[in-house]
Amino acid sequence: MADLAPTARLSAPSVARNREPILAVLSPLLPRAARVLEVASGSGEHALFFARQRPDIFWQPTDAAPDARASIAAWAAAEGLSNVAPPLALDAVAPSWPLDAPETMDAVVCINMIHISPWAATEGLMRGAAAALKPGGVLLTYGPYLRAGVATAPSNAAFDADLRRRDPRWGLRQLEDVEACAAAAGLMLARVTDMPANNLCLVFRKATKGRS
Numbered sequence: 001m002a003d004l005a006p007t008a009r010l011s012a013p014s015v016a017r018n019r020e021p022i023l024a025v026l027s028p029l030l031p032r033a034a035r036v037l038e039v040a041s042g043s044g045e046h047a048l049f050f051a052r053q054r055p056d057i058f059w060q061p062t063d064a065a066p067d068a069r070a071s072i073a074a075w076a077a078a079e080g081l082s083n084v085a086p087p088l089a090l091d092a093v094a095p096s097w098p099l100d101a102p103e104t105m106d107a108v109v110c111i112n113m114i115h116i117s118p119w120a121a122t123e124g125l126m127r128g129a130a131a132a133l134k135p136g137g138v139l140l141t142y143g144p145y146l147r148a149g150v151a152t153a154p155s156n157a158a159f160d161a162d163l164r165r166r167d168p169r170w171g172l173r174q175l176e177d178v179e180a181c182a183a184a185a186g187l188m189l190a191r192v193t194d195m196p197a198n199n200l201c202l203v204f205r206k207a208t209k210g211r212s
């Protein structure tokens with residue numbers, strides 16, 4: 001099949017390094033035929049990889065940026081996977097997300113956005129994920145975080161300084177602040193997994209009905 005838009009396809013070198021370790025954390029959390037919403041899909045390479053590895057699931061990629069959405073659509077067209085939906089324009093900050101119905105997602109995934117966006121995006125992520133998830137559903141976030149009582153790796157300290165130089169509203173977040181923000185939205189931190197290159201996977205769970 002002809003490649004209609006090869007130049008639209010973006011490639012993030014970090015995806016090839018982190019996609020397998022993230023899948024190892026994510027996949028066991030997903031029931032058969034799970035519905036997954038990805039916030040800030042970027043190039044779309046995670047979406048395509050995860051959907052290829054788990055052909056039973058439905059993957060909804062999204063991003064706030066038009067060039068990211070063009071890249072996701074171009075990758076999806078090139079790979080022809082039937083379980084990846086066309087990308088949605090979703091700004092995490094928006095008070096309501098462009099989804100058909102609330103509480104329909106088994107999982108929300110957000111990779112490398114929290115530190116490369118203003119804090120309002122994290123607040124919006126937690127609010128929106130809580131609304132999108134079924135009771136008992138999970139939010140997985142991946143990226144570098146600061147942790148109380150844990151020395152920050154020199155590479156993360158340098159990355160934090162660089163981010164703040166680029167945009168003073170960006171920067172590595174304190175894990176405890178992210179946890180409190182999620183809890184305020186009804187998502188409880190259930191697991192913290194150390195990942196390669198001083199990153200973490202955080203898994204939050206929405207309460208099942210009838211339980212606090």
Ligand SMILES: C[S@@+](CC[C@H](N)C(=O)[O-])C[C@H]1O[C@@H](n2cnc3c(N)ncnc32)[C@H](O)[C@@H]1O
Pocket residue numbers: 012015039040041042043063064065068090091092093110111112113116117121
């Ligand atoms: C560093 S990239 C990460 C992309 C991809 N998840 C990855 O790991 O390769 C950050 C992404 O966050 C998106 N983003 C930033 N602020 C956002 C917001 N408020 N809502 C949704 N996406 C946002 C950007 O457009 C960009 O695609």
